[in-house]
Amino acid sequence: MGISEIVSMPVHRSPRFSSQGMDSMITGNLYFGGDFFNRLAKLKTPLVTEVWGEMGDLAAQWLQVEGSSSLLFEIVVKAVELLEVKHCQVLVLCADGTFHRQAYYQAQTLLSRSNGVLRNYQRLNHFLQRVALSDGPVLIGYRDTYLGAEERRLLKLQSNENLVLIPMRLESEPVGIFGLSFDRFHSIEQRLPLAMMFSEQAAQAIQREGLALTEEESAVEIVLALAKALESRDLSTGSHCRRVTRTAEQVALRMGCTFREIQDIRRAALLHDIGKIGIPDQILHKPGPLSEREWAIMRQHPEIGARILRLVHGLTEVARLVLAHHEHYDGSGYPYGLSGDAIPLGARILTVVDAFSAMTTDRIYRPALSYRDAIAELKRCAGTDFDPRVVDVFLEMLKADSDGMEDVG
Template identity: 45%
Template sequence: MDGAKPDVLEVSGRALVGPTSVLYPDVQALSPAVAVPRLTQSEGYRALANWPLAHEGAVLGCVACYYDAPRTLSAPEQEAFQALSEEAAFALNNVRAREAQMLRAADLEVLFEVTRRLRTARNPREIYPILVEHAMELLHADTGVLSLLDDERPEFECVFAVGLPPEVRGSTLPFSGSPFERVAQTGTTFHTSNFGGDPLPIWLNGLRAVGPAVIAPVRSEQATIGVFCLGRKRGSDVAPFTEKEARLLEGIAEIGGNAIRRARLFENLEQSYIQMVVSLARTMDARDTYTSGHSERISQWAEGVARELGCGEGEIQDIRWGALLHDIGKIGVPDAILRKPSQLTGQEWVIMRKHPVIGEEILVPIGRMRGVAGLVRHHQEMWDGSGYPDGLKGEEIPLGARILSVCDAYSAITDDRPYKKARTHLEAVTELRRCAGTQFDPRVVEAFCTIIERQQEREKAGQRPQ
């Protein structure tokens, strides 16, 4: 027996693989109608024996033997080859099963990691980069585009993209005229080896350099809400996306779709809660006729001070919300105390001083308001540690709370109250500076005085404050 050549898979295996063995004692004696592998003919072999590697009805491959001279295998030889092929088939099946199990485990690990990272996202905008960048890393892509369908019009919004011009992200894109449309309409994955060579709408010009690409539907509750495209740059050595990679992207896209839906629901609930809280805050302002519009004025001043001190946009947003909601906890203070026309008693002050803590408790359940809740809790703290509720001192007090404290004090001095008359702007500024270093952060006082003086100058010039 002279063993088969290395290219047996090209000819012999594919030609003769089947559910039963094939024995050709002399290929030259065969009818011309019988297919004989090219290897047998080109190398001049005279005899051929082929046994399938079959396991549980599935043919996994074959064992082929070639002979230089005519050869009839004896019954024991045939039994030996049959036993060998059965053992080989059993072993091959086990190896493939283990490989498949390892691949499934690896895929599950990948999907678990995506899920774990998405759990930390608090809103859809945090989900988009996690989804795209993680998928690109896992599937070795150069380009990633996540587009979501408009709820009312046949359009896409490109919510996140890597590999497209920056201006495309966030823009509204036509629904028709691209492979994206096909995927969105059919809900099935599409992949190609030459994405950039296909006709593309102008907004996808940034993907002209893409060769292999795969586009999966982003689904949630059986509905397609968008499409997710990954691409690789065109090149002779660039591999196309495999079916396994396409299935993996489908899994990632489905996880992302469900995460986006949950985040949207949570965001809507959160927004409803915020609207309710803002309404409560406005109700509190209206409840106290002496301080109507108080929170809105403090919000304008606090934002100006925060910008004067160089705070970042995220911190400024928290400070703005903190100013609007700083007195929300007064919802728990009785009218008899809140509107009392004389000084409060000791017991009444105990009740009044609970309002920062009550305000914090109202805001803490709102994810995006957790930073704001701390400002509300501490806006009555004092620089020297004599404030409430926690007696924080100096820079232990959050900067936003220190800003609110100064703005709130200015408003209290210049507004009419049941127990006192309003004082002038000059008197208020003088009082703030007198209390700098004891009640207030000196740096915040100076920043406040700067922005309030600008406001006074604009008002004198007949301009509306900004």
């Protein structure tokens, strides 16, 4: 049973929180004492001017804090003080899809870490999973019914408090949620750009100090390292994999996959071409069509990639998806000629998203197809190369979100 089947409450987002200006402010990677404060200085708002004096010394304070929990706690304290919210909390995503409250601070109280595991609350965890997979802040008004009394208690919300939940990611990997409670919508709206910067710093703190709660979660670091290794070998392949990653995740969510399945599909999408590390440069970068012998070598990359990933604890299922991402629905693909449902669903999703991205991207040996032509090709090959159900969901997604076509291409 997938996330969309279990959770009946829709995720509510204010359209005002997804403007182009805000999106442009929250892209890129940050680190303590560096880009965060440079970017903050560029936000010409009365609020930034008001708090800049306090923020000026914050980088040095954070860099002196020892230990990730202390660092996260310092971040949530400053977030409460400077954003003027009721409370702030950091929920770290565990390998099993549950969440651990790693830091918490409430205004006008004694400092309290109030850490705890939310593992035994299925309904809340499934809701938080949807938030972690969302593309931006999720807003919950105090009158909304998405959260029941028990879920509000677990999130330490008073009856009249609103909540904004900001998904935290490292590159493509969800690592947790940054939560803020507040009284008035208009006040949090103007502070949201700063709040999102704080959430980015919290995500970096999680990575910096290795807040992995189980051995399996170290796979996140390995996935990111492998992705960077692939990009250093072939820039076009690395950028292609990043484009495929979020799109495959969204298709999997729409097809009712479980949170764990979505995790594996996202990682497989990011690393589906990792086996190209083992392909000779003269083949990988050849400016024209490959010969039959060269194609035979190129077709080895799914098996090479799967062998690499099987060596990493926690990536066994990712390896299985990578191995099958060039199988065709009618059995004409490689390396094993699997067909129909014998091909893992995650691999069938990857095949569609990968093909669309490849078709709509310029290559050294051919120009990109238009979106219209690429869509026509997906429809033509549905039932042969591609699973028709995946094609239908993918095209519905493109139609529902006019920006989706740009994201995929």
